[in-house]
Amino acid sequence: MSQVAETTGSGAWAGDGEVVIEVQDLHVSFQGRVGVFKGLSGKQPVVSRAVDGINFQLRRGEVLALAGESGCGKTTTARAIMGLQPPESGQILFEGEPLPRNLKPYRRKVQMVFQDPTGTLNPRQTIYEIVAEGLRIHGIDRGPNGEPEEQLVGRALSHAGLRPPERFFLRYPHEVSGGQRQRVVIAGALVLEPEVIVADEPVSNLDASVRGEILQLLMKLREDLGLTIIIVTHDLGLAWTVADRVAIMYLGRIVEIGPAEDVLLRAEHPYTKALLDVVPEAGGLDRPILTGEPPDPTRIPEGCRFHPRCPVVESGRAAELGIESRCRGEDLGLRHLAPDHEAACYEAFLRHEGGAAPA
Amino acid sequence: MQAPPIKPGGDRAIAGTQDPESLPELRSPRRIRWTRRRIALSRFWRQYRKSKMGMIGLAILIGFAAMALFAIFADASGVDPSKVSGPVLAPPSRDYPMGTDDFGISVLTLVVQGSKISLLVGLTATVLSMTIGATVGIVAGYRGGAIDTVLMRFTDFGLVIPWLALAIVLASIIGQSLGAIILVIGVTSWPGTARLVRAQVLSIREHPYIERARALGAPNRHMIVRHVLPNAMPVIFANTILTIAIAILSETALSFLGLGDPTKPSWGTILEEAFAAGATTLGAWWWIGFPGLCITLVVLAFTMCGFAFDEIINPRLRDR
Amino acid sequence: MSEVLRLRDLRITYRTESGEVPAVRGVDLDIQTGEVIGLAGEDVLAMKPGRLRAVRWTGASIVFQGAMHALNPVQKVGDQIGEAITIHQQAGEREARIRVDSLLEQVGLPTRRGQDYPHELSGGQKQRVMIAMALACAPSLVIADEPTTALDVMVQAQVLRLMKELQNDLGLSMIFITHDLSVLVETSDRLAIMYAGRIIEEGPAEQVFHDPKHPYTEALSAAFPEIGDMRFRWHPTGLGGDPPDPADVPSGCSFHPRCPKAFDECPQIDPPLYDAGPGGRRAACLLVRSPAAAVGSEVPR
Helix, strand or coil: CCCCCECCCCCCCCCCCCEEEEEEEEEEEEECCCCHHHHHCCCCCCEEEEEEEEEEEEECCCEEEEECCCCCCHHHHHHHHHCCCCCCEEEEEECCEECCCCCHHHHHHEEEECCCHHHHCCCCCCHHHHHHHHHHHCCCCECCCCCEHHHHHHHHHHHCCCCCCHHHHCCCHHHCCHHHHHHHHHHHHHCCCCCEEEEECCCCCCCHHHHHHHHHHHHHHHHHHCCEEEEEECCHHHHHHHCCEEEEEECCEEEEEEEHHHHHHCCCCHHHHHHHHHCCCCCCCCCCCCCCCCCCCCCCCCCCCCHHHCHHHHCCHHHHHCCHHHHHHCCCCCEEEECCEEECCHHHHHHHHCCCCCC | CCCCCCCCCCCCCCCCCCCCCCCCCCCCHHHHHHHHHHHHHHHHHHHHHCCHHHHHHHHHHHHHHHHHHHHHHHHHCCCCCCCCCCCCCCCCCCCCCCCECCCCCEHHHHHHHHHHHHHHHHHHHHHHHHHHHHHHHHHHHHHCHHHHHHHHHHHHHHHHCCHHHHHHHHHHHHCCCHHHHHHHHHHHHHHHHHHHHHHHHHHHHCCHHHHHHHHHCCCHHHHHHHHHHHHHHHHHHHHHHHHHHHHHHHHHHHHHCCCCCCCCCCHHHHHHHHHHCCHHHHCCHHHHHHHHHHHHHHHHHHHHHHHHHHHHHHHHHHHC | CCEEEEEEEEEEEEEECCEEEEEEEEEEEEEECCCEEEEECCCHHHHHHHHHHHHHCCCEEEECCCHHHHCCCCCCHHHHHHHHHHHHHCCCHHHHHHHHHHHHHHCCCCHHHHHCCHHHCCHHHHHHHHHHHHHCCCCCEEEEECCCCCCCHHHHHHHHHHHHHHHHHHCCEEEEECCCHHHHHHHCCEEEEEECCEEEEEEEHHHHHHCCCCHHHHHHHHCCCCCCCCCCCCCCCCCCCCCCCCCCCCCCCCCHHHCCCCCCCCCCCCCCCEEEECCCEEECCHHHHCHHHHHCCCCCC
8 A cells, every 4th residue: 555645745755865944834925005995995905825835845955946837936935935035924944943033144054046137236336246245244254264355256256157257356247248147146145155045037037048058057056065956947948957856836835846857757737737738849839728827826716726727627537536526625735646746636646546655 | 270169158258348457466355446436437437528518517617616715725825805995886897807896895806705605505505405315315215114104204394394484584593694504405405305315215125136135134234335325326416416506596595685694705695785785776787797697607517517417327227 | 822021131230329230230031921930049139120110011010029018008908909900901990999809809808808908908918919909900921029928838828829820810921039949949830040130040940940050059949958858857058158249240150259169260251041951941150061161171261
């Protein structure tokens, strides 16, 4: 009999690698504003449940891709992990301890790479000052072996692939190319010698042919510096290229999570399958395409939040299996289909219940 | 014979970027900061030079600044202009290029002495106004929330105060003095600046580099000093230039109304004395005309410089 | 098959404060009726304004990228579509309204949406409105400039499918401009890859994507890896540097500073489009002219 653990996915199976960051039941909501008159007439502000109950673990040395369409809550999750977005409820644990009130020491360990390299850099600062900023904020004027600031900055720029670093000290962001700007952002994060990097769409604003470079850099950093990386992306092709594990998000929840090979090649959740189907490639547009617009976090459906667009429900297969009422009525969480592969789908669960044994 | 294939390199393929100068020994962060400032300044100057209006304005200002400095120097060397006297109410001539007043004092001397006061008062009042205005603007814009609301109410209050009435009231309390004038101008013109600066800070706050600094762990003080202020500086500076022009005009008006210090005559005071002595009916156009011309020129010059400055900072803002 | 559009030696130069900038440096293009040509390459966006003027009066229509900016926010969308009709076709108001409704249906929107303002529509819906506007004047050629860039993958797929259906039903010819090569391969019959203001490779879409002859095309298609292709697992591929500044194009072959296969002749000769295979395949690369060139044989200067 298989051990299919019904959990909310907080990692019954530890696997190898210690857990660096653990997200427990994270909820983040945003409230819309209500005009004075509408408020007086009793209208409630619109609440957008951007992150609606997320659990996952980040293991040391891995690259985890948080993937999904816009509005699924992946960026909000990333910002919550960075401490830039206070959660409504839930916890984020770093090395087993919940995040402290004073996040400054935490920031030395977990750093962020942003989506827009041009906007993220202050146009009035030289590249040197941009990279040195982290050191100055934390009052670091010497390295662990007594290295002066210039050396630390130079080293970070070198690690980020900008060599010789001195050539870039006096340059301004607008004087270098887009790919180089992103390297500057990465250098700025590396200078604090963090353990974890949270990368929010690190290449989507860059020209297509330059993206590979930056991704290569991230992989190299993982190898050379032992970094752990979370990449937020909407591009599953990117996940295929660099991720160990992939977590697919939909409407504020993780709907599938597991090793990239499993999630991308043997997807279980109907939404994952739809996303994969829709990735453009030679072969035409005859594949099934989901109807409707990207989902609205202010109006989350009852039951399984994907059921209104789910091909399994629409095609009648859910009814055949007798689970349609559960799809419409029960809010399902992630269930293990295999030791390291979880999905929030009854149909998938039923298919596996008979057979999947831990490898 | 063929060379080995050229390997692609990120560095080499930078299109259109130039090394501004060959790199000197860049050993210290302080050097870097000063070099950056030097480069930024020279870049700014190169752009400013292109504006004809700006250059003319600057030339005029330099002229008047020289005049004011000369006045200070003359003071320091003990020359008392009231001693030197010529024919009473004489029109401009070779000896007295701007004519004389009803005491026989050369109007030119008066104007030169007056420049010192007018410019000084204008500048001091502006410094006061900008300091209050910029501080309020930055704090309100950056903190937001309740602090913002309260500060903005103060600002609104300041905007509606009739400054003339306030000046008269103050003068009647403190007595006629330049200090009172400076105070009045400073206190009534900061709200305009505060509004402008706050708007700029609000837009700066939305920039992704602010969030990056926060992600790095920056405390508020660091944010304001290193990010908000430098990016708000262009707006503050442009506003300062225009504020000086307004301050000088305001001072002129207040002095003209008799609220100034008669022992320290500014151009406005000269005009007041001229009118009081009936210069108009006596036809002594030079006594009113030359001081008036100076005021106009100075205000015009500041405005022109302010416009030139605006032209430089605005296209850049548009690009971003 | 007749030709809908023929471009010969198209050149577009911008006048900027730093001098003249040649954005397009000699482009030849033929489009047959009912054919879809995909135009790819980074910074093809630089071409827009000149292109507008050049083709407006030849009976073509344009669909813009970022529909959020091209729609008038204070006018109902139905009225905006109708405006296009009344202006260009001298139709009466009632006629126009009927046409607007039929257009909205064609693009898959309920007709009552015509009464909405742009901010009441989602991104995908706005894009459909843009398409309706483009079709309003029954053009023979539609130029679609990055029509799906700002959209989510799912919505993008919907819009692309719509465009393909319309193109088939109405027999439209299309020039589809985007930097996303994988989208082009899906929707186009032929591909033309642009770099630094010139076409550097063209041919049937699938062939160009899967069997590129120009190193730039190779790099571009490698940037869109197929999921499941083990060659790309752990192997992100990319090029260094950036596309050249149109005001400062490198000598000889404009791609040579970034080219992994460049050799000593490349900075000196600016290759024209050489024949590169059947089906009208052409590529502007010295390696196509003589593949032996890079391998140590004597090359006359």
